[in-house]
Amino acid sequence: MEIRNINNNMNIVEEVIPNSIGEELGVEKGDILLTINGQDIIDIIDYKFHIADDFVTVEIQKPNGEMWELDIEKEYDEDLGINFSNPLIDKAKNCRNNCMFCFIDQLPKGMRKTLYFKDDDSRLSFLQGNFITLTNMSDEEINRIIKYRISPINISVHTTNPELRKRMLNNKNAGKIYDILKRFNETNIKMNAQIVLIPEVNDGMELQRTIKDLVKFHPNIESVAVVPVGITKYRQGLPSLKGYDKEKSKKLIKEINNYHKNFLDIIGSRFIFASDEFYVLADEKLPEYDEYEGFPQIENGVGLLREFKYEIEKELYNINNMRLNKKVLIATGTLAYNYMKKIGEMINWKINGLDIKVVPIKNNFFGEKITVSGLVTGIDLLEQISRLENLEEYDGIVIPSSMLRNGEEVFLDDLTVEDIKSKLNKNMYVSEVNGKDFISTLVNMR
Numbered sequence: 001m002e003i004r005n006i007n008n009n010m011n012i013v014e015e016v017i018p019n020s021i022g023e024e025l026g027v028e029k030g031d032i033l034l035t036i037n038g039q040d041i042i043d044i045i046d047y048k049f050h051i052a053d054d055f056v057t058v059e060i061q062k063p064n065g066e067m068w069e070l071d072i073e074k075e076y077d078e079d080l081g082i083n084f085s086n087p088l089i090d091k092a093k094n095c096r097n098n099c100m101f102c103f104i105d106q107l108p109k110g111m112r113k114t115l116y117f118k119d120d121d122s123r124l125s126f127l128q129g130n131f132i133t134l135t136n137m138s139d140e141e142i143n144r145i146i147k148y149r150i151s152p153i154n155i156s157v158h159t160t161n162p163e164l165r166k167r168m169l170n171n172k173n174a175g176k177i178y179d180i181l182k183r184f185n186e187t188n189i190k191m192n193a194q195i196v197l198i199p200e201v202n203d204g205m206e207l208q209r210t211i212k213d214l215v216k217f218h219p220n221i222e223s224v225a226v227v228p229v230g231i232t233k234y235r236q237g238l239p240s241l242k243g244y245d246k247e248k249s250k251k252l253i254k255e256i257n258n259y260h261k262n263f264l265d266i267i268g269s270r271f272i273f274a275s276d277e278f279y280v281l282a283d284e285k286l287p288e289y290d291e292y293e294g295f296p297q298i299e300n301g302v303g304l305l306r307e308f309k310y311e312i313e314k315e316l317y318n319i320n321n322m323r324l325n326k327k328v329l330i331a332t333g334t335l336a337y338n339y340m341k342k343i344g345e346m347i348n349w350k351i352n353g354l355d356i357k358v359v360p361i362k363n364n365f366f367g368e369k370i371t372v373s374g375l376v377t378g379i380d381l382l383e384q385i386s387r388l389e390n391l392e393e394y395d396g397i398v399i400p401s402s403m404l405r406n407g408e409e410v411f412l413d414d415l416t417v418e419d420i421k422s423k424l425n426k427n428m429y430v431s432e433v434n435g436k437d438f439i440s441t442l443v444n445m446r
Helices: 044-050 122-128 139-148 162-169 174-186 204-215 246-266 276-282 304-317 337-350 378-386 417-424 435-443
Strands: 013-016 032-036 055-061 067-073 082-084 153-156 191-197 221-228 272-274 323-333 352-361 396-400 428-431
Touching: 032 044, 044 139, 139 174, 153 174, 162 174, 174 191, 191 204, 204 221, 204 246, 221 246, 221 276, 246 272, 246 276, 276 304, 304 337, 304 435, 323 337, 323 378, 323 435, 337 352, 352 378, 378 417, 396 417, 396 435, 417 428, 428 435
Parallel strands: 153 191, 191 221, 221 272, 323 352, 323 396, 396 428
Antiparallel strands: 013 082, 032 055, 055 067
8 A cells, every 4th residue: 555645744653642542542653644534634733623623533544554544532622642753743934034133143153953943933832832923924824823713822022113023023024013913812812922122122112112002902912021132242243232231121120010000900910021131130129929920921031030939938838857968059040140049048948958059150152141041051061160169079960951952951052961960070960940840859869
């Protein structure tokens, strides 16, 4: 039998979840998903949409070419329990913008090729929370989002001024953003918005215009995050941009607080949130836990420090009379250093015999203006930890998982955790960025 080549074989089953419908019906790794209810499956959005019914007919092809047709009765929205070798079941769409603030354009040469790929794929927004500009989508793709009720969509807005947005993104289609947002709002597509703020470009009156436009679409636009532009030392040949300092950050936070007062009265939500970096730069106290309204933009660094502290306090509340007798180094980016230092002191006080030292890793690789832990490289970590006095006295080093590639123990510069461990002759521990896993990592260190 001739083997069909559907979608370049990107819909190959990579994993079948134990005790799932797929396993029960004999679906195996290497099988190819062909159709659901007679419809070819172009990508993961097609799959999610067509698999949602409570009765479906699934056609798969076995590696030997044998065709199976499976009639499945299940709960509405229940999945088959299969994962694909390519999560999108398609190629990721490359971004065709040339944004004046693009971080990828500010990478040095010679890093691994995957770091230079710019995605702007609505499916990644739906699946992984990625923010997209909507400038690289056809009317057909916009209609597909509406037809399939894809929500939420995370959108990089930056400005609703058509001419300014075309200039910022260097894309003639970028000025259509307001009309697309309006269409999504009319069909009740849920959205979150992001504004990368650049001094003297889209701040001030332009920011006021953007917020005024976006709040019209609340509650379908559920929240707006404002994050400062990131500027590395590799901007040769790129537009000259200014970053945020203490004075500018204080001014921005004051502006955001004024919006909070107005919006709470008008729509019952603060609606717009400044990222943690603004508060650190301004040396201002973070908002209280409840003021983040459920942390809808935590992946944008909005409230990450506050939630982490809250989770640590919750974990420590359940610890009594514990003794560890350990000396531990905690590595972090310079942005979170003071905050992590206070958390370390709090843990030291609660757990007897535990001695935590927090070490800020200066970003020499990208430049000192880059302060987040997620952009710390292995070489900076290695060089700065190796210079510490009395390093031999410490039992281990804990780093956040955000420093590593997703799902791998590899830094941005391709050094591995094992490389660092070997060169320092120290045990290395990776903690997820949440209080429960952080405390568990400390407690279970050997």
